[in-house]
Amino acid sequence: xxIFATIAxxxxxxxxxxxxxxxxxxxxxxxxxxxxPSWQPPDYVFGIIWPYNFIVLGxxxxxxxxxxxxxxxxxxxxxxxxxxxxxxxxxxxxxRPHNLTVATIALxxxxxxxxxxxxxTARASIPIAIALIPYQLWLITASFLSYGYFRRN
Numbered sequence: 001x002x003i004f005a006t007i008a009x010x011x012x013x014x015x016x017x018x019x020x021x022x023x024x025x026x027x028x029x030x031x032x033x034x035x036x037p038s039w040q041p042p043d044y045v046f047g048i049i050w051p052y053n054f055i056v057l058g059x060x061x062x063x064x065x066x067x068x069x070x071x072x073x074x075x076x077x078x079x080x081x082x083x084x085x086x087x088x089x090x091x092x093x094x095x096r097p098h099n100l101t102v103a104t105i106a107l108x109x110x111x112x113x114x115x116x117x118x119x120x121t122a123r124a125s126i127p128i129a130i131a132l133i134p135y136q137l138w139l140i141t142a143s144f145l146s147y148g149y150f151r152r153n
Contacts (some may be wrong), residue, residue, distance in 0.1 A: 001070055001073070002065050002066055005061075005064070005065035005073045005074075005077060006061070006062050006065040006066065008061075008065075008077055009058070009060075009061025009062060009064065009065055009076075009077060009080065010058055010061060010062070012061070012077065012080050012081050012084055013054055013057050013058045013061060013084075015084060015088075016054070016057070016084040016087060016088070017054050019084075019088045019091065020087065020088060020091045023088070023091040023092045023095050023096060024091050024094075024095055030095075030098065031095070034149055034152070034153050035149075035152035035153055036148075036149065036152070037145060037148030037149065037152065039148075040145060040148075041141075049134070049138050052134065052135075053134070053135045053138060056128070056131045056132055056134075056135060057080070057132070057135065059128055059131070060117070060121045060128050060129075060131075060132055061076070061077075061080065063121070063124050063125050063128050064076045064077075064120065064121060064124050067124040067125070068120070068123060068124050072120055072123065075116075075120065076117060076120045076121075079113050079114075079116050079117050079120070080117060082113050083110050083113040083114050083117065084110075086106045086107070086109045086110035086113065087106075087107070087110045087139075089102070089103075089106040090103045090104075090106040090107040090110060090146065093106060094146065094149075100146070100149055100150040100153060101150060103146055103150075104143070104146040104147050104149075104150045107139070107142055107143045107146045108143045108147075110139055110143075111136070111139035111140050111142075111143045114135065114136050114139050115136060117132065117136075118132045118133065118136055
């Protein structure tokens with residue numbers, strides 16, 4: 001079970017990284033034409049936070065698989081998969097059909113599903129749970145940022 005859960009956790013993170021990379025595109029300049037919230041972080045912040053998030057999520061998934069019970073591990077993987085699904089819905093809806101309403105709702109759901117991930121991770125490792133807090137805060141920030149785009153455009 002531990003090997004399966006480890007592989008499943010890493011696979012979910014890989015799907016997250018590859019899927020969001022495939023859909024998040026600013027190459028068509030549509031994104032640059034939007035009225036951005038005044039408090040939007042500079043572009044370089046995105047380039048720093050996302051690699052950090054993916055690495056910490058991977059470490060968390062492996063730690064959970066190795067240290068917690070089958071029930072908690074499966075709960076973690078289900079919540080992680082759900083959170084990733086909603087994050088990918090956001091990426092697709094925001095950047096492809098430009099449906100800012102659905103994108104914003106999806107990202108708020110994603111952020112809500114991430115809170116239990118931090119709690120479960122704390123049962124396996126407090127330091128790794130603390131390392132996940134920036135991911136949780138980033139999703140909350142991104143949710144409000146998405147809402148800001150929705151309101152202004």
